[in-house]
Amino acid sequence: MFKNPRRVFLLIILLTAILAAIDLPENFRIERTVFGRKIDITINPPEININVANIRIRKLFRTQLGLDLSGGTHIVLDANMTGVPAGERNDALEASRQVIDRRVNFFGVAEPVVQTAKSGDQYRVIVELPGVTDVDSAVALIGQTASLEFREFTDPAAATGAAQVFPRLANTKSVDITGKDLKSAKLDFSSDTGAPQVALEFTPDGTVKFASATARLVNKHLAIFLDDQPLTWPRVNTAISDGRAVITGGFTVEQAKNLSLQLAAGALPVPVKVVEKRTIGATLGEASVTKSVRAGLIGLAVVALFMIAQYGRLGLLADAALLVYGITTYALFRLIPVTLTLPGIAGFILSIGMAVDSNILIFERYKEERFRGKPSGIAMEQAFGRAWDSIRDANITTILTAIILYNPGNWQFLPSSGMVRGFALTLFLGVIVGLFTGIVVTRTFVRVLYSEKSKILISKS
Numbered sequence: 001m002f003k004n005p006r007r008v009f010l011l012i013i014l015l016t017a018i019l020a021a022i023d024l025p026e027n028f029r030i031e032r033t034v035f036g037r038k039i040d041i042t043i044n045p046p047e048i049n050i051n052v053a054n055i056r057i058r059k060l061f062r063t064q065l066g067l068d069l070s071g072g073t074h075i076v077l078d079a080n081m082t083g084v085p086a087g088e089r090n091d092a093l094e095a096s097r098q099v100i101d102r103r104v105n106f107f108g109v110a111e112p113v114v115q116t117a118k119s120g121d122q123y124r125v126i127v128e129l130p131g132v133t134d135v136d137s138a139v140a141l142i143g144q145t146a147s148l149e150f151r152e153f154t155d156p157a158a159a160t161g162a163a164q165v166f167p168r169l170a171n172t173k174s175v176d177i178t179g180k181d182l183k184s185a186k187l188d189f190s191s192d193t194g195a196p197q198v199a200l201e202f203t204p205d206g207t208v209k210f211a212s213a214t215a216r217l218v219n220k221h222l223a224i225f226l227d228d229q230p231l232t233w234p235r236v237n238t239a240i241s242d243g244r245a246v247i248t249g250g251f252t253v254e255q256a257k258n259l260s261l262q263l264a265a266g267a268l269p270v271p272v273k274v275v276e277k278r279t280i281g282a283t284l285g286e287a288s289v290t291k292s293v294r295a296g297l298i299g300l301a302v303v304a305l306f307m308i309a310q311y312g313r314l315g316l317l318a319d320a321a322l323l324v325y326g327i328t329t330y331a332l333f334r335l336i337p338v339t340l341t342l343p344g345i346a347g348f349i350l351s352i353g354m355a356v357d358s359n360i361l362i363f364e365r366y367k368e369e370r371f372r373g374k375p376s377g378i379a380m381e382q383a384f385g386r387a388w389d390s391i392r393d394a395n396i397t398t399i400l401t402a403i404i405l406y407n408p409g410n411w412q413f414l415p416s417s418g419m420v421r422g423f424a425l426t427l428f429l430g431v432i433v434g435l436f437t438g439i440v441v442t443r444t445f446v447r448v449l450y451s452e453k454s455k456i457l458i459s460k461s
Contacts, residue, residue, distance in 0.1 A: 005447040012441055016324050019331035022061050061334040065131060066341035066422060067113070069282055072130040073138050076276035079123040084270060092270050093123045100125055103142045103261060125272065128280070130339060135277045148179030148263065150213065151223045159220040167223040167230040175213040175222070181206025185263035187256050188246060196256035198247040198263065207243030215239040224263070232259065292342060296349045303356055311363050317445040318359040325355050325437040332429055344422035347402075351430020354398065358438030361387040380450075384443050391438065395431050402428035 032039045079096055081089045093116050101114045104127065113128040132138050151172035158165035165171060181203055188199035202210050213222065214236050223233040234247045251259070304322065307315030329348065333340065365387045369379035405424035407414040 005444055008440075008444045009448045012324065012444060016327055019327050022331040022334055023327055025063075062337070063334060064337045064339040066339050066344070066419075067128055067130045067280070067282070068341050068419075070131050071133075071279065071281040072128060073132040073135050074276070074278050074280045075127040075129075075135070075139060075142070075274060077125045077127065077272040078275045079125065080271045080273070081121075081123055089123060090118075093118070093125070096270055096272065097125050100127060100142050104129065124275070133279055135279060139274050139277055148182065149225045150175050150177035150210075151225055152213070152217055153221060153223065159217070161221060161235065167221075167225075167233050169225070169228055172223050172225075175209070175217075177206060177209045177213060179263075181209060182263060183243075185260045187253070187260050190246075190248065195248065196251045196253045198251070198256050198260045200245045200247065200263070202243040204243075207241075210243060210245070211239065211241040214245075215241075231263075292345065296345065299349065300352065303353065307356065307359070313450060314363055314366075314446070317450060318356065318363075318442055321359070321437045321442040321445055322352065322355060324441050325352065325433055328437070329430055329433045332433065333426070338425055338429070339422060340426075341419055341422040343419045344426040347423040347425070347427035348430050351427050351434055354395065354431060355434030355438050357394070358387075358391045358434065359442055361390055362438075362442070380446060384439065388439065391435070395435055398431050399428060402431065 077096075077100070079093055081092065084092050097114055097116050101112075104112045104114060112130065113126070115126050117124045117126055127138075127142060129138055151167070151169075152175050153159035153165070153167065154171055154173055155163065155165060157163035158167075158171060182200065183203045183206065184201045186199055188197050189195065190197055217236045218239055219236065221233045221235050224231045232247060232249065234249060247259070300322075304319045307318050309315070311318065329351075332338070338344065362383050366379055366383035369382050370376065374382070402424045404414060406421050406428065407424075
């Protein structure tokens with residue numbers, strides 16, 4: 001199939017149409033009057049909902065915007081270091097930051113800012129969450145001390161559910177299972193009904209304890225307490241010896257997600273309290289964002305016109321490949337998803353220029369081959385082949401730079417700012433897609449749509 005340019009061309013067109021649907025803005029509306037009839041169509045963001053062979057995938061495509069473009073939530077937590085030796089307080093503060101960072105990741109926020117601050121005897125963790133406007137929910141999820149404990153009812157009637165008794169510390173007792181015995185907790189979906197549930201996995205020691213407790217409490221309720229408050233009290237249907245269990249109970253997806261977060265995020269090493277919480281607006285303002293996007297569009301238009309002026313119909317085909325590039329890259333931003341900040345947009349626009357660079361190298365090489373008297377088809381194939389080495393080497397250096405800026409290993413001697421990482425990620429993705437469109441898409445368009453006999457005279461200058 002891939003040896004047939006026309007089939008590849010049709011595949012590119014089909015793929016581009018699918019990705020363009022993913023790129024549609026939220027509540028995209030078409031309102032027109034055609035032949036006297038009013039047409040009013042509203043298209044919401046596309047959604048994937050798959051449930052096959054015990055695998056459930058649900059994905060809603062929305063553009064994630066960073067703090068500078070959309071604002072979010074700002075929370076300051078004060079860490080109580082009473083009882084912590086002075087020499088260990090910095091380590092305790094860093095450990096608290098790491099736990100809160102994990103909770104933020106469970107919360108599903110892309111490119112959050114979680115950092116520490118110290119002033120005198122005050123030790124604080126500052127959290128900024130892009131796109132989150134419900135401050136109280138954010139505080140409830142990331143600011144808990146999270147002392148987790150499993151307990152059983154002391155009243156036999158309450159344990160079996162014969163008496164509807166609300167679990168409290170007074171009417172329950174510990175089964176010697178705490179948060180340190182829990183290895184992971186995550187959102188899952190029932191293979192039978194597709195209903196949301198929470199999947200638990202215990203540590204080796206926790207597996208032994210949980211097996212003993214569930215064997216004793218079959219057909220009884222096991223209560224889970226968080227900070228001495230009952231979180232849930234599921235019924236034990238059977239003894240569980242492999243350390244894997246699920247909690248069901250008519251949860252919504254959001255409820256199951258929050259419960260898994262509370263169970264899995266871990267305990268903070270020191271108590272914290274919220275000293276400041278507020279919603280923050282976009283730091284750049286709408287006017288700055290509009291001007292930046294407008295500048296990018298003007299730059300793209302100038303590049304497109306230059307390609308047409310310099311290379312004629314070949315330049316027009318390069319611009320068409322550039323359109324495919326833009327659609328594909330933006331769709332990837334939504335699929336991953338990538339949080340777009342203004343530096344991220346700059347990285348995207350920079351990679352567009354590099355994608356055009358590939359076409360310029362190829363077309364200039366084509367002009368050289370034609371000047372030597374080679375037929376158009378052979379000259380074009382050789383141009384793509386011989387320009388590839390230069391294109392590859394130039395793009396590999398940019399890819400390596402983007403990886404270093406993104407700092408996937410979180411090395412302290414490299415940048416770790418969310419803004420820098422946003423720029424690096426969009427640049428990396430843009431270069432990868434640019435290589436594909438510059439070589440595969442442009443080459444296919446030229447093979448199918450370009451014929452020197454039908455017009456086009458390439459300058460020999």
